Amino acid sequence: MAVTSASENRIFYSGRKAAVLTPSTNLLTRVSDILSSLGNRPLVHQMLVWPIVCSHFVHVASSPDESRVGVMALSDAVSSLILAESQGLCFNQMLVAPFQTIACSETCSPETREQIVAVLADFVKTKSDRIGSGWKTLFGTLRAVRISEVDDASVHWTVLDVIGASVLSWSLPDCLPCIVHFLQSSVSKRELQTEDAVDNMKRVDDQLSEAALRLITPTYTVILNLFRTVHIANPNLLHRAELRSKSLDEVEWVTTSFCPLSACLDPVQFPLQDGDPSPLQLDALLEVPLGDLPWMELSPSEVASLELLLSLVEHLSGTLITAPSCIQSTLFLCIQQLITTIRSRLPTACFCLSTLLLPHIQKWLRRNELNKVDSGRSDANLRQAVGISTQMVVDILSLDQSYYLLFCVLSVVNV
16 A cells, blocks of 8 residues: 555656656556565455555556556556456456546547557457456446547457457357447547548448457357357346346337228128127227247256347347448348347247347337438338348248237337
8 A cells, every 4th residue: 555655646746857756667566566466365355455556557547657557557467366256256347447447537548548458458368268257347448449539440450359359258248239339330520520531430430340240140159059058047147038028129009190990980881780899999909919938948048048149139130220321231131140040949039020120120210210311321221121021020920820920910010
């Protein structure tokens, strides 16, 4: 604690030109060395010391002169303290959290963000088997870098390399949102930017989205292998599956200005006999139950894997609205391939269609109608999506006619 206090006083409160004082870089290195030796101490000692020291490193990262040395010292300390966690332990998440705090800070320079990405990339390459709970904050940092200002666009490509390397790990619950983050368009015209600069940013943004799209297939392969392999289920995924069963998204019923169907019946041509149902029943909405959820009879490991698959389809379907128009068609074809691949489990395929894909297509359609702007390529992509979705329902309907299929038919009609 004394060395941390001395480092803080030297960097923020002492005169910069005082030659007799210990250089700030030496103090930061000394703090890192002391932390590195804590690896042999009880974990409770590390948990007491770390919050104080990491707060100092976060403040140092905002200093223009010491930020680079501070990030390196933080990296060395985290590399020494990171451990192979037991289930339920979140110490590594606390270790990686300072990188996310620094990257999200308004005072963080583009050079510091580039350095943080390089440090995290090294962690993934050398310690991917020990990161554990740290994946959550690691991918949170990468998402922050995606929307932050950087001097070199190659930083984003480094982030995609990190995702590609870690997609084969147990980090999938945190990896999926990061992949989707890169699929979305992030170009916004700022003041003092020329049209050429905006066009160049859009071109790079489209290339990044196309590269992120290529990660979908290996991600699905990993999920499929997890489904086929008995493993310890992630409790968070089981909880998410339970929450999903209580809150299902559905296509909203279409409201029209036409008169009710009962009002169109001529009582002369269609006289009402005793015992006939009331014509008002024709105005009631046709209710078709969804049926049993597709994971009710699965083992815990299969439920966790299926929740990953549903999350992947849900994320991709939601991205259809905000993705660059150049990848919307390819992205939808990728979703179609995912659903077609799981057609052997018809209830799961129908669940993906009716509660995940079709509701987002309806939102996409309504968004285009509200904007009332002829977006050309985007409109063509939307028409393609509606046509392919209808064909998918028809293809599955030819295989089975359960409640799920009838629900899909009603959903696609209401879209």
